[in-house]
Amino acid sequence: MNNEVRYLPGLEIRTNADGEILHVITVQNARALHWQAGLPNNITNDQIRYNLNDHLGSSTLELDQQGSLISQESYYPFGGTAWWAARSAVEAKYKTVRYSGKERDASGLYYYGFRYYAPWLQRWINPDPAGDVNGLNLFSFVTNNPITHSDLDGRFYEGKDDPTEELITSTGDIIRYRGLNEFPEHHQKILKDALKKTEKIYKHALYLISNHPTENDDIMSSFFGQQHADIMHHVIESWRQTHLRVSEYRGRFGKGKFVGIEAADSKDNAYINPNDPHGRVVMNVDKIKKKKLHITLGHELSHLSNVTGSEVTGPDSYDYYYLFPKDLSKLTNGENVTNQNKYRAVAEAITSGGLTRDYFSKIQDLADEFETRVRALHSAPDTIVDLDTAITEFNRDPGIIAEMSSNNADSLIWAAQQLHKRYKEKFPAGPSKRARRE
Known part of the structure; x- marks a missing residue:
């Protein structure tokens, strides 16, 4: 029997000609190694290993369950091993996650899902499956910029010069950055921080509405x-789906x-094209520093x-209407809504039957959809013959x-934000373990 690896969701089953059978369970950056047969000498069964990665996702450190060093590896820019130290050759043998968080097989190739990468060539050995969307060189690896760029699955940035980009430029917009790694570092940090806030909003909203539904009827x-x-x-x-999407992004x-x-x-902070198969978020670089960027991202990703x-x-949410606090007075009985949060006040005026044509004048482009x-x-x-009816x-x-x-x-993002705010008031230190179990 030859060496064989079977890949299942979160599980690898590795067998070799010596009769060794190894099950590897992976959860995020942790791996549990269980030998069903052929346990090597000087290794305890059910060993836990933690990978620490650099900014490109490359596994640089492996630690055991006590935090002791198993192995340390440094890489050349294009993925070759610069140096490697380990506490034992036997343990080092079972490190499989390497450069860019990918597995290097026995031939020395890295498998990215859509194609194989040869670090000694600094090129893919397969052409880009998407064609020339990223340039005429179909074998180029991360546009020859491996210091700051990484590739998830062998496709890098998808959609260069496609219909979505043509639509962007047709309105006079100029594309400055393709992919997060091309943004200036301070913009990258702002976007990452905003996404983290957005993820928490949906997470906390889901917790409250699932565990305390009647307390949040208001x-x-x-x-x-x-x-x-x-x-x-x-x-x-919808919140669950968007939470997963934000986590993914x-x-x-x-x-x-x-x-x-x-x-x-300059009116739009961000937008998406619903017909874009790649799900790109188009960011106005002049508006990235806006305080409500996390709300904008939560809105767009939904x-x-x-x-x-x-x-x-x-x-697949829509824009049937927006919540404009400054236009509260244009809604029927809008002045009588007493909620302290201005976005909630606008929403309440609308959902209580106070939407007016005057309010809609600011969002006329949504009239047909509405x-x-x-x-x-x-x-x-x-x-229903027109907007008025x-x-x-x-x-x-x-x-x-x-x-x-x-x-x-x-409505979805601002309702979630209000529940998130209540969550922080109710659980300033987070919910107790007992509450989480309940």
């Missing part, structure tokens, strides 16, 4: 109306998903549904209000 009612209970499952699922998968532009129209190479299916959705949900769709019927029907608001990007 927030849910403000953002989704009096029939919020009917669409609670939809909101929870915080990791290595998200490095190629950000495009920095110099915008001709728009995504399917993204190439991702196992996450997003909620009108179409009201018509689709209305029991007599032929009566759509607004009237929206205000009259709590069911339509709840259904549309549950898939409205602004």
